[in-house]
Amino acid sequence: MTKFKMAEAFQKVEREGKKAFTAYIMAGDGGLHRLKETILLLEKSGVTVIEMGIPFSDPVADGPVIQEAGKRALKEKVTLTQILEELASFKDEISVPIVIMTYANPVFKVGADHFADLCEKAGVSGVIIPDVPMEEEEEFKEPLAKRDIAMIRFVTLTSSDERIAETVKDAEGFVYAVTVNGITGARAGFAGDLSAHLSRIAEQSPVPVLAGFGVSSKEQAETLGAACGGVIVGSKIVQLLHEGKGSEIKQLIP
Numbered sequence: 001m002t003k004f005k006m007a008e009a010f011q012k013v014e015r016e017g018k019k020a021f022t023a024y025i026m027a028g029d030g031g032l033h034r035l036k037e038t039i040l041l042l043e044k045s046g047v048t049v050i051e052m053g054i055p056f057s058d059p060v061a062d063g064p065v066i067q068e069a070g071k072r073a074l075k076e077k078v079t080l081t082q083i084l085e086e087l088a089s090f091k092d093e094i095s096v097p098i099v100i101m102t103y104a105n106p107v108f109k110v111g112a113d114h115f116a117d118l119c120e121k122a123g124v125s126g127v128i129i130p131d132v133p134m135e136e137e138e139e140f141k142e143p144l145a146k147r148d149i150a151m152i153r154f155v156t157l158t159s160s161d162e163r164i165a166e167t168v169k170d171a172e173g174f175v176y177a178v179t180v181n182g183i184t185g186a187r188a189g190f191a192g193d194l195s196a197h198l199s200r201i202a203e204q205s206p207v208p209v210l211a212g213f214g215v216s217s218k219e220q221a222e223t224l225g226a227a228c229g230g231v232i233v234g235s236k237i238v239q240l241l242h243e244g245k246g247s248e249i250k251q252l253i254p
């Protein structure tokens with residue numbers, strides 16, 4: 001599918017006067033056999049991009065809801081390779097772009113080049129590796145770039161202006177703007193100057209800036225999305241899917 005497919009999806013929402021909505025799921029939660037139906041449900045619900053998490057034993061940035069989902073998925077004994085092979089088996093039946101979110105360790109285990117190969121065969125558009133800072137991204141990025149797969153970068157609330165400028169300069173796919181200090185999971189509210197922070201980043205970025213961490217309602221998605229390219233929702237979606245309430249996901253999309 002490549003990063004161009006993701007760019008097209010962003011252009012489409014823009015043409016429609018809407019904002020991007022990225023849904024995070026934990027692959028293997030509920031069993032790997034459920035992956036396809038979950039992706040199709042999200043596609044039907046109208047999400048722009050799916051961020052697919054790979055279960056990992058030491059998920060440092062994950063909040064409690066995502067951690068629990070990761071534990072459930074690990075119990076199913078699914079591996080990075082199995083997940084990407086499963087995705088490859090039905091990639092022609094889905095049209096929503098997929099971004100893989102994994103930590104550095106599982107990638108090292110299979111090798112960065114082989115990982116990129118598996119991603120290509122699975123039709124993946126982008127990759128997020130939150131424990132790899134920009135300074136160390138090259139060995140992951142190079143094999144992905146050869147296959148037109150984007151390596152997504154983060155900016156945080158504590159990033160300096162210089163850091164933000166450097167991060168967005170040649171950013172690929174989208175920029176992940178972290179909206180809170182800490183781990184993933186629902187929050188009651190955000191800093192008062194968050195929207196200003198997001199628009200400042202969005203003004204400089206050649207690719208959409210998506211706000212994520214703590215977004216769990218349509219209202220929050222609307223408010224934050226108004227300041228940038230859209231939002232990423234994780235814990236709320238993982239929770240709804242786990243509770244068998246996947247049909248409510250469409251109500252989160254502005």
Ligand SMILES: O=P(O)(O)OC[C@@H](O)[C@@H](O)c1c[nH]c2ccccc12
Nearest residue numbers: 024061130184185213214233234235
């Ligand atoms: O769950 P939240 O608060 O809606 O945030 C999205 C987040 O879960 C998802 O993007 C994600 C899951 N694990 C991560 C690790 C690092 C960065 C981001 C993530």
